[in-house]
Amino acid sequence: MKLAIYGYGNLGRGVECAAAKAQDAELVGVFTRRDPTSVKTHSGVPVYPAETIGSFKDKIDVLIICGGSATDLPAMTPALAKDFNVLDSFDTHASIPEHFEKVDAAAKESGHIALISAGWDPGMFSLNRLYASAVLPDGQDYTFWGRGVSQGHSDAIRRIDGVKDARQYTVPVPEALERVRRGENPTLTVREKHTRECYVVAEEGADLARIEREIKEMPHYFDEYDTTVTFITQEELDRDHRGIPHGGEVIRTGSTGWNGENKHVIEYSLKLDSNPEFTASVLVAFARALDRKFRRGETGCRTVFDIAPADLSPLSPEELRAKML
Amino acid sequence: MKLAIYGYGNLGRGVECAAAKAQDAELVGVFTRRDPTSVKTHSGVPVYPAETIGSFKDKIDVLIICGGSATDLPAMTPALAKDFNVLDSFDTHASIPEHFEKVDAAAKESGHIALISAGWDPGMFSLNRLYASAVLPDGQDYTFWGRGVSQGHSDAIRRIDGVKDARQYTVPVPEALERVRRGENPTLTVREKHTRECYVVAEEGADLARIEREIKEMPHYFDEYDTTVTFITQEELDRDHRGIPHGGEVIRTGSTGWNGENKHVIEYSLKLDSNPEFTASVLVAFARALDRKFRRGETGCRTVFDIAPADLSPLSPEELRAKML
Numbered sequence: 001m002k003l004a005i006y007g008y009g010n011l012g013r014g015v016e017c018a019a020a021k022a023q024d025a026e027l028v029g030v031f032t033r034r035d036p037t038s039v040k041t042h043s044g045v046p047v048y049p050a051e052t053i054g055s056f057k058d059k060i061d062v063l064i065i066c067g068g069s070a071t072d073l074p075a076m077t078p079a080l081a082k083d084f085n086v087l088d089s090f091d092t093h094a095s096i097p098e099h100f101e102k103v104d105a106a107a108k109e110s111g112h113i114a115l116i117s118a119g120w121d122p123g124m125f126s127l128n129r130l131y132a133s134a135v136l137p138d139g140q141d142y143t144f145w146g147r148g149v150s151q152g153h154s155d156a157i158r159r160i161d162g163v164k165d166a167r168q169y170t171v172p173v174p175e176a177l178e179r180v181r182r183g184e185n186p187t188l189t190v191r192e193k194h195t196r197e198c199y200v201v202a203e204e205g206a207d208l209a210r211i212e213r214e215i216k217e218m219p220h221y222f223d224e225y226d227t228t229v230t231f232i233t234q235e236e237l238d239r240d241h242r243g244i245p246h247g248g249e250v251i252r253t254g255s256t257g258w259n260g261e262n263k264h265v266i267e268y269s270l271k272l273d274s275n276p277e278f279t280a281s282v283l284v285a286f287a288r289a290l291d292r293k294f295r296r297g298e299t300g301c302r303t304v305f306d307i308a309p310a311d312l313s314p315l316s317p318e319e320l321r322a323k324m325l
Numbered sequence: 326m327k328l329a330i331y332g333y334g335n336l337g338r339g340v341e342c343a344a345a346k347a348q349d350a351e352l353v354g355v356f357t358r359r360d361p362t363s364v365k366t367h368s369g370v371p372v373y374p375a376e377t378i379g380s381f382k383d384k385i386d387v388l389i390i391c392g393g394s395a396t397d398l399p400a401m402t403p404a405l406a407k408d409f410n411v412l413d414s415f416d417t418h419a420s421i422p423e424h425f426e427k428v429d430a431a432a433k434e435s436g437h438i439a440l441i442s443a444g445w446d447p448g449m450f451s452l453n454r455l456y457a458s459a460v461l462p463d464g465q466d467y468t469f470w471g472r473g474v475s476q477g478h479s480d481a482i483r484r485i486d487g488v489k490d491a492r493q494y495t496v497p498v499p500e501a502l503e504r505v506r507r508g509e510n511p512t513l514t515v516r517e518k519h520t521r522e523c524y525v526v527a528e529e530g531a532d533l534a535r536i537e538r539e540i541k542e543m544p545h546y547f548d549e550y551d552t553t554v555t556f557i558t559q560e561e562l563d564r565d566h567r568g569i570p571h572g573g574e575v576i577r578t579g580s581t582g583w584n585g586e587n588k589h590v591i592e593y594s595l596k597l598d599s600n601p602e603f604t605a606s607v608l609v610a611f612a613r614a615l616d617r618k619f620r621r622g623e624t625g626c627r628t629v630f631d632i633a634p635a636d637l638s639p640l641s642p643e644e645l646r647a648k649m650l
Contacts, residue, residue: 017583021462042583097647117650124456126650127634128593131449133649134610134637135603137346256606258342258367262598268453269594273587278460281581285459305645309452310630312459318422320630324458325421325442325451 001291002059003284004028006050006080007066008039010244011089014280015064016043022284024314028060057083061294062287064088074099081106081114081301085294087287089119089279096122096303104301113294114301118286119279120270121145125250127304128268132252136264139254142180144193146170148246148275156221157198160214162206165234167241169197172248183253183263189224196227199241201234246275285312326616327384328609329353331375331405332391333364335569336414339605340389341368347609349639353385382408386619387612389413391605399424406431406439406626410619412612414444414604421447421628429626438619439626443611444604445595446470450575452629453593457577461589464579467505469518471495473571473600481546482523485539487531490559492566494522497573508578508588514549521552524566526559571600610637 003019005012008030019027020043029046032039036047048056053063063084067073069092077088081103090099096117107114117123121143129141150170157166176193179186198215202208212229216222232240247270256262272278286304289311293302310317315324328344330337333355344352345368354371357364361372373381378388388409392398394417402413406428415424421442432439442448446468454466475495482491501518504511523540527533537554541547557565572595581587597603611629614636618627635642640649 014581017581020583021581093650096650097643100646122650124460124591127456129649130634130638130645131452134613134634134639135449135606137606137639256339256342256346256599256602258345262602264598264603265594265596266449267592267594267596269590269592271590271592273589274581277581277587278589281460281462288459303646303650305635305642305650306633308631308633309455309459313455314459314462317630320455321425321628322422324454325418325447325628325630 001061001288002026002028003287004031004053004056004060004063005066006031006053006063006076007072008032008034008041008047009066010276011280011283012066013042014274014277015066015283016041016045017277018281018284022288022314024288025284028056053080054083060084061291062087064283064287074102077114077116078102078106081112082110083112085112085290086114087118087283087290088116089123089283090117091119091122093122100301100303108300111299113290113299115286115290115307116301116303118283118304120246120272120275120282121248123279123282123304124270125248125268128250128266129252130305132250132254132266132268136252136254136256136266138256138260139252139264140185142188142251142253143248144172144177144180144251145248146172146194146246148248148272149241149244151244153196153198153221156218157200157215160211162203162211163200164203165201165237167199167237169199171195171197177249180251180253181265181267183265185253191225194225196222196225198227198229199232199237200229201237202231243273244275245273246278247271288312288314326386326613327351327353328612329378329381329385329388330355330391331378331388331401332397333357333359333366333372334391335601336605337391338367339599339602340391340608341366341370342602343606343609347613347639349613350609353381378405379408385409386616387412389608389612399427402439402441403427403431406437407435408437410437410615411439412443412608412615413441414448414608415442416444416447418447425626425628433625436624438615438624440611440615440632441626441628443608443629445571445597445600445607446573448604448607448629449595450573450593453575453591454577455630457575457579457591457593461577461579461581461591463581463585464577464589465510467513467576467578468573469497469502469505469576470573471497471519471571473573473597474566474569476569478521478523478546481543482525482540485536487528487536488525489528490526490562492524492562494524496520496522502574505576505578506590506592508590510578516550519550521547521550523552523554524557524562525554526562527556568598569600570598571603572596613637613639
C-alpha cells in the first residue's frame, strides 16, 4: 500500500518511522503547509506543499492526516476525503459523532473510505472498553490516564502571561486504581481519579504566585483537580522533561452467576515512552485495514469498532489462526 | 436472537446464565446426551435429548456447543454446522487449523455460519496477541496463565492409580512476569514461566511417594515444570478448592523510533473467579455477532479475528461512537 502523510509534526514524524517498519507499506511523500524547503524528512522521502496534493490522486492508497483535533482535522479530513482514502486520530471525544457524519458524507459521495479517531484513546482504549462491556454486561468501566504528558494542558499553561515554557503530567491516583482493581466498583470524582503535576519555566521577574494561582484556578483544565506547580529553569525542563511518555489503564470489573457471585477483572494497560510514535503505529496498522476494505469495494467512514482485527495484520488469515489464535 | 445450548456441563450452565443477562437473547432449550429427565436447568428452560435437535432447524439462530475439545467438538461442530449456525470454544491450539477447515467446509455447504475457538484463550487473549503485534511489529509477545485451575492437569492427576481427587493450579513465576513488564525481552523456558501446584486426595493406604513421583515425571503435563504436590483430605479439597478461578496476562513489549529508542508495554490481564462463566460470557457476545453476520448473508467458518468489535455489542453503531469511542 502506498501511504502519504499530511502534516509533519511529532505525529507525522512517528508515522514516517512506523511506515518504514511496515514491510507492506511504501511512503509516497509528506505534505506540509510550511515552506517545503524548510522541512527535511528523516527517511529522505520527498516533501510537497500541502496545496499540491490534488495532483497525487490515484498515487496514494491511504492518506494519514496528522493535524490537530481543535481546528485542523474538522476541516481537513472531510475535505481530503473527496480525493483520498483518509485516516485521522481525531481525539475530541464529544465531537466524534459530528466529525464522523461529515467525513462519512464526503467519503460516500466521492467513493472513498475513511477512518477517524485511531490512536490509543480514542483507539485501543475504546476497543477495550467495547470488548469488555460486551463480554461483561453486568459491570462498570474505568479509564485512567498517565503518568504522562498532556500536550493540551501544557499548551494551556504556556498561554499564561509570564510563562516561558511548561510541561504538564496527568497522574492517576494510586489508591483509586487499587480500589478499582480490587473490584470495589467505587464512584470516583474527577479529583479522586487523577492529579496534575505542572513544571513551569517563568519569565524573569514574573509573579510566580499569580502564575500558580492562574494555573490552579483554570476552569476545566485544572480547577477540578489537585494540582501541583513546580517552577524550574529552562535547562531543567529540557533535561528532565524532554520525552513525551504516556499510557494508562482501561479496567472493567463485573460479575457473572445467577446472583452475581463471581467477580471478574479485565484490565488493559499501556506504558508508552512516546505517545506520538505509538499513536503513529496504531495509524499505520489501521491504514492497512482501510486499504484492504477499499479494495473490497467499501466506502464511507469507519471507526476502530468496524475493523475486523485480522485486517490489521500483515499475516494471512491462515497464519493468524495457526500462530496467534 | 434465539440461542440454544448443546451440552450442559459447567460451560453450558455458564451460557444459560450469560444468555439470561443478554437482553437481546432468548434461550430456546438445552440439549443433552444424558437422560433429559435427570437434568434440571437453573432457569427452567426445557431440556431435550441431543438426538432430537434435528427437529429444531429454523427455531434456533445460534447453537452454542459446550463440549470438550479432546473428542466432542472435533465431531460435533462440523456435524451440527450442517443444520445450524454454530459456535464453540475449541481450545486445542495445535488443531485449530484442521478444525477450522472441517467446520468451514460444512458451514459453506449448508449455507450456515460458524465461529470456533471463542473464549479467553483462545479468544480474548488471541485478540490481544493480534492487536498488539499489529500495532508494535517490532516487539515480542508473552502469555502467562494463572493463578488458576487447569482442568486438563487436574484430570491427568485423577487418572493416577491411588488418586481419589485432585486440583491443579497453574501459577506464573513472579520474577518472569516482572522481567517481561520491565521490557527486558527475556527468553524464557517453560520452567521459568510457570510453576504447577497440585492438591491431591489419595485413597486410603495409597503409596504417596509413588503418586508424587508419577505426577512430577508425567511427560508434557508436569515433567518440564517445577511442580509441588500437597496431599490433603477430601474435606479440605471441597472446602478450599471448590472454585474454578483462572486468568493471566498477554504482554507485548516493543519499540518504536529509528533506533528502537522508545519502549512500549501493552498488557492485557484477566482475573476470573469462574473460568467457565467468563468463557460463557464471551460465547454469548460472539453469538450476537454471528447472528448479525448470518442475517447479512455471510456463511462459512470465522474466528474471533474476523469479527468487527461493533458486532459484539447490543448498542447501535451511533451509540458506540458517542459513548465508547
